[in-house]
Amino acid sequence: MSISDLTLDLATYDGEVKVLDDISLDVGRSETVGIVGETGCGKSVLAKSILNLLPHGIARYRRGAIRWKGENLLATTRRRLRQVRGTEIGMVFQDPMTFFDPLYTAGSHMMEAIGHREQVKGGSMSRAQRKAEAVDLLSRLGLSDPERVFDSYPHQLSGGMRQRVLIGAAIVGKPEFLIADEPTTALDVTVQAQILHLLQDIVKDRDTSIVLISHDLGVIASMCERIVVMYAGTIVETGTKRQLLSRPAHPYTVGLTSAVPRLGYPQKQVKGIGGHIPNLLNPPPGCRFAPRCPKATSLCRSEKPALEALSDGRRAACHYPEPVA
Ligand SMILES: Nc1ncnc2c1ncn2[C@@H]1O[C@H](COP(=O)(O)OP(=O)(O)OP(=O)(O)O)[C@@H](O)[C@H]1O
Ligand code: SF4
Ligand SMILES: [Mg+2]
Incomplete structure (x- = not known):
């Protein structure tokens, strides 16, 4: 699966919500990739856009492609999409009641x-x-x-x-590619672990690729070697679990990892991130994280940082990333 430069707005009564901005993401065969980010950052919209499941009247695909084994799903026929759904690409919806009749x-x-x-x-x-x-x-x-x-x-x-x-x-x-959007959020911790193990078994038995979506970094880290961090409709950092957890480069990832309680650390050291995600009707013009970032400068407020490779191979979208080596 190769998603490139995906930029998507949703039309609402108040105006166009700029929900996804330049999302690029590749997932290889039998790979499990985790997408993490706080509520409202666009995880479910991204998941639904892959199978063209967003309401037709309101989704505006501005740019980009979603290539599944080379075929652009945004340009394919409805008939072909119906074939792909469920058998080639499966989806666990975040809200079960949108699925059940x-x-x-x-x-x-x-x-x-x-x-x-x-x-x-x-x-x-x-x-x-x-x-x-x-x-x-x-x-x-x-x-x-x-x-x-x-x-x-x-x-x-x-x-x-x-x-x-x-x-x-x-x-x-038996899809080859599974998108699981918060598959265990409604479950207690024991059942959650059972379900995550089952998903891991499927990857091994069937060579399935999985995109696991969660706001819970702990769940993502327990399942995925590669992690994508989203913030306000953008990818801010992506790399291996080790890279992101041990030395986060993007200030948002720094905040996210410090918000995860760890054994051996007193609770008061858990910091988290102050403020709220911006209104995506009018996102900040430069870096979308600037209003909450302790390191923001005038450059950050005027120029959007590109998602660029750092010296250890991970990518981060920040004018002033933390040193990684
Ligand atoms: N049908 C819709 N109409 C208008 N706006 C929408 C619609 N669906 C989502 N949005 C907006 O798109 C943005 C991203 O929403 P999305 O549901 O993808 O977030 P999320 O990251 O999945 O959050 P959560 O962790 O709560 O599931 C939000 O600002 C939301 O208000
Ligand atoms: S670009 Fe600037 S505002 Fe954005 S995360 Fe980096 S330092 Fe913070
Ligand atoms: Mg969601």
Whole structure:
């Protein structure tokens, strides 16, 4: 997957929200890449833009391309996109209720996903075999009574159960590329670890690539070797987990990593980042982080920093990055 220069606005009654600005990101086969950033920074919009799932009336793709195995998904036909969705690229939505139809059981949603896979990839499983596959997956997802869950309607399931069915429906199509948008946020810590392990198993068994999205740096760091940090619709830093956690270069990453509580450090040393994400109707003209950055200068306020490689190979978008070596 290769996303290049993706720039996207959303039309609202108040004006155009400049949600994504020059996003470039490559994900290789069987790689797990984590995207982290605070609420409202554009993670879900980026995820949905990949499969063209943003509401058609309001999404304005200004620039860029999303190439999946060389094919630009922004320029392809609706028919081809329908084929790709679920079977080549799967998506775990952040909000389960945007996915579920309340009139259909959890099992119906999974059977539909398997049916779509069979149709696109050419299979001939019987209904009983499909059901067995769905129930087996629900059990692997930690649901203790998978048959009952299979026959339940979404409103009869708890938030955590719905979340697991959602993950099941996304992976049962055996996609080569999985976008998981906050897949474990609704779950308690034990189930969260179970789900993350399951996702790791899938990567190993099926060579699946995963883009894992979370506002929680701890979750991202436990799963991903490569991390992308987003801020206000831009990528501010990207590199290996080791690079970003041990020596963050961008002032926003510095704040983000210092906000993660660590064993052995008293809680008062956890600093975090003051202020709020800017209003993206009128983002700051230079660096979008300047209003909150302790190092900001007049150059930062007037000129947008490019995402450039530093001496250790990671990239950061900052006029004054921290030394990395
Ligand atoms: N349908 C929409 N119409 C108008 N603005 C939207 C829409 N969806 C998202 N936005 C705006 O786009 C920006 C990015 O939102 P997005 O949902 O991608 O953030 P996020 O990083 O996923 O946050 P969270 O961590 O809370 O999930 C926000 O400013 C949001 O208000
Ligand atoms: S470019 Fe300037 S304002 Fe932006 S993060 Fe770097 S130092 Fe801070
Ligand atoms: Mg989101």
